[in-house]
Amino acid sequence: MLNFFRGNKKRQLFGLISPGALWILLFFNLPLLIMLFISFAERGRTGGIASPVVYTLENYKQFFNACVSQYAGPQCDPFLYLGIFGSSVRIAFVVTFFCILAGYPLAYFMARQKPLWRDTLMLLVIIPFWTNFLVRTYALKTVMSGEGLINTILMNLGLISAPLEMMFNEFGVIVGLVYGYLPFAVLPMYTSVEKFDHSLMEAAADLGAPPSRAFWRVMLPMTMPGVIAALVLVFVPVVGAFITPDIMGGGKVEMIGTLINRQFGVARNWPFGSAMSLILMVLVLLGVIYYFRSSSEETRRAM
Amino acid sequence: MAGEFAIEMKDVLKQFVTPEGGILPAVDHVDMQIQDGEFFSLLGPSGCGKTTSLRMIAGFELPTSGSILIRGKEMSQVPAHLRPVNTVFQQYALFPHMTVEQNIGFGLEMKGVGKAERAKRVAEALEMVRLPGMALRRTKQLSGGQQQRIALARALVNKPEVLLLDEPLGALDLKLRKEMQLELKTLQREVGITFIYVTHDQEEALTMSDRIAVMNKGRALQVGLPEEIYERPADKFVADFIGETNFLDGSVLGQSGSTVEIDLPGCGLARVESSRTFTRGQPVTITVRPERLHLNEPFENGNNLKGRVEEVIYIGTDTQYGVRFSERHKVRVREQNATQAQKEIARRGDEVIVSFTSASPRLLTE
Incomplete structure (x- = not known):
């Protein structure tokens, strides 16, 4: 067995690459192809797809023009799903915005500390990664719900008379998502800020730039690669998020992720779920490509 | 203004x-x-x-x-x-x-x-x-x-x-x-x-x-x-810090006008011009640049100290000689290589006379 690899660079390389490559091929690329196939099939009565397979474009048409049978014939709403997609994008932008807004100063602060203290802070940012995401979201729920920590404290202090509605609405979903994805924003921005040569800020000040202008003209452009990495790392998963909108939104906030999730669950419409997943993927991909095309050469190279 | x-x-x-x-x-x-x-x-x-x-x-x-x-x-x-x-x-x-x-x-x-x-x-x-x-x-x-x-x-x-x-x-x-x-x-x-x-x-x-x-x-x-x-x-x-220099530690023997007489234990006396006043017995350091020292060209009214060449370093335009007077006193002398003859003033081990005018050095106190 080992003789097969001995003295043959090509075989050694093949041997080293194949486990990872096979994994990706089997569990990422192949399922994507299966999904593509399902998205063009008709739904089965109890989930899965109808057999024998009937090929159709109906699932894609459905997304761009949702039609429901009514007494007076089919009732169509072209913006039903597009609207949900749109609000998912909007929520994702808001979440990304707040993650970057809160993450940048934190990343800056961490990067400017002495090594030991810096590592400690880094650990504090990373530790949440090691806690189950679901557990964290449920924990947040106990803080923000009607009888939760915040409301209890505010009520006992007499600051409010009725509980604030912080959950089962978009606010709750956004808070939950910002909470969950903040580390994804901090880490790439930290890397960028840490590499930033602070003497450039002195140079800017020396040339008459007040701190705010030095930041906008020198520091931000130079740390842009980190900001963009943060944007992509937060925006892409948040657009398709389903656990947080499900728990924090309590079924009242529809996002594309919860919609897809339902197609594979209670709605038992795998073909439509697959079609939506692929549409989401393509649209996000197009968005990211467009963003990189329009952003500067330097940023693209840094990615 | x-x-x-x-x-x-x-x-x-x-x-x-x-x-x-x-x-x-x-x-x-x-x-x-x-x-x-x-x-x-x-x-x-x-x-x-x-x-x-x-x-x-x-x-x-x-x-x-x-x-x-x-x-x-x-x-x-x-x-x-x-x-x-x-x-x-x-x-x-x-x-x-x-x-x-x-x-x-x-x-x-x-x-x-x-x-x-x-x-x-x-x-x-x-x-x-x-x-x-x-x-x-x-x-x-x-x-x-x-x-x-x-x-x-x-x-x-x-x-x-x-x-x-x-x-x-x-x-x-x-x-x-x-x-x-x-x-x-x-x-x-x-x-x-x-x-x-x-x-x-x-x-x-x-x-x-x-x-x-x-x-x-x-x-x-x-x-x-x-x-x-x-x-x-x-x-x-x-x-x-500025340039190369020699330090010779000694003590003041006496002073007449601007001329200070200094005892360099083990290598004799030196006379140095100074505008300051010193007290007898005061420890001082003579500092003098290597290019202000001369080999085997005794000055009539200058300082002439006897020593032995310990090293000869050829550095193109100049030659540098390390000369020892006593256990405590050693100087570097720099001679320009303007002519062929000047290149060979002394060899390692030679007895030489190192001379300098009384105006060349500076007197430093701690």
């Missing part, structure tokens, strides 16, 4: 807290006056406080106490962006995301100078540092020497009251450094702006400066013309 200096440091103290919690005086009660249009160097070993002094003038550090006046105005607590000075940084600190033109124009842009005027002045600045046509380059595409010139142009284009240079030639190779030294000096004379130049290279300081401040351990030990610093060093550190 009488009484107005380009820069005046009055009793400036800057303390840093060390990681161990101690207090380190980086700049220790320094007084300095820098005149208008002067090429002034802060010279000293690393950690002597020269860069900290420069950074306090620029506004990157604030002094713990004392005051810094720029053109007669108290500025020690004014933030950097409001000071009428510009800096050329050691590593240039050019903005890598901007073109050469944007880099040089940055200061003007901050002042609100219009686009057309800016372009014109940037072009002039590029002309001045002899890099015309580079405006649209990225700074990364430039060589070290070119980046250096861009950094200079970026500072000078703002016509600062004072230009601060923090070891700007340190990153260049020797030949380019020598070229840039002369170029900087010429440029300074042309633009007439006060330059404050930080360096640890004594030769560089001597070549370029109108005046030099020698610093060590946060203190300004001596401020003066290059000749003064070289010929009449104030103390042992300055004598040792």
Whole structure:
């Protein structure tokens, strides 16, 4: 067995690459192809797809023009799903915005500390990664719900008379998502800020730039690669998020992720779920490509 | 204008807290006056406080106490962006995301100078540092020497009251450094702006400066013309740091007028001119430069000490001889190789006479 690899660079390389490559091929690329196939099939009565397979474009048409049978014939709403997609994008932008807004100063602060203290802070940012995401979201729920920590404290202090509605609405979903994805924003921005040569800020000040202008003209452009990495790392998963909108939104906030999730669950419409997943993927991909095309050469190279 | 200096440091103290919690005086009660249009160097070993002094003038550090006046105005607590000075940084600190033109124009842009005027002045600045046509380059595409010139142009284009240079030639190779030294000096004379130049290279300081401040351990030990610093060093550190020198320890035997007689135990007597008065028995150190010593050319009215050659080092233009007088006393003598004969004054192991006039050395006391 080992003789097969001995003295043959090509075989050694093949041997080293194949486990990872096979994994990706089997569990990422192949399922994507299966999904593509399902998205063009008709739904089965109890989930899965109808057999024998009937090929159709109906699932894609459905997304761009949702039609429901009514007494007076089919009732169509072209913006039903597009609207949900749109609000998912909007929520994702808001979440990304707040993650970057809160993450940048934190990343800056961490990067400017002495090594030991810096590592400690880094650990504090990373530790949440090691806690189950679901557990964290449920924990947040106990803080923000009607009888939760915040409301209890505010009520006992007499600051409010009725509980604030912080959950089962978009606010709750956004808070939950910002909470969950903040580390994804901090880490790439930290890397960028840490590499930033602070003497450039002195140079800017020396040339008459007040701190705010030095930041906008020198520091931000130079740390842009980190900001963009943060944007992509937060925006892409948040657009398709389903656990947080499900728990924090309590079924009242529809996002594309919860919609897809339902197609594979209670709605038992795998073909439509697959079609939506692929549409989401393509649209996000197009968005990211467009963003990189329009952003500067330097940023693209840094990615 | 009488009484107005380009820069005046009055009793400036800057303390840093060390990681161990101690207090380190980086700049220790320094007084300095820098005149208008002067090429002034802060010279000293690393950690002597020269860069900290420069950074306090620029506004990157604030002094713990004392005051810094720029053109007669108290500025020690004014933030950097409001000071009428510009800096050329050691590593240039050019903005890598901007073109050469944007880099040089940055200061003007901050002042609100219009686009057309800016372009014109940037072009002039590029002309001045002899890099015309580079405006649209990225700074990364430039060589070290070119980046250096861009950094200079970026500072000078703002016509600062004072230009601060923090070891700007340190990153260049020797030949380019020598070229840039002369170029900087010429440029300074042309633009007439006060330059404050930080360096640890004594030769560089001597070549370029109108005046030099020698610093060590946060203190300004001596401020003066290059000749003064070289010929009449104030103390042992300055004598040792500037150029090569010899030290001969002894004690005062007596003094008649300006001539001091010194006993050098084990190698005889020496007579040295000095304007100061000494007491009998006072320990003193004679310091004398290697090129002021002569081999086997006894002076009638000078000092002639007997010794033995320990080493002969040929260094092209000169030959350096190490001569030992006694266990405690050893000197280096430098002889020019002007003629073939001079190359062979002495060999290793030869008995020689080392001579110097009474006016050549300086007397240092602790």
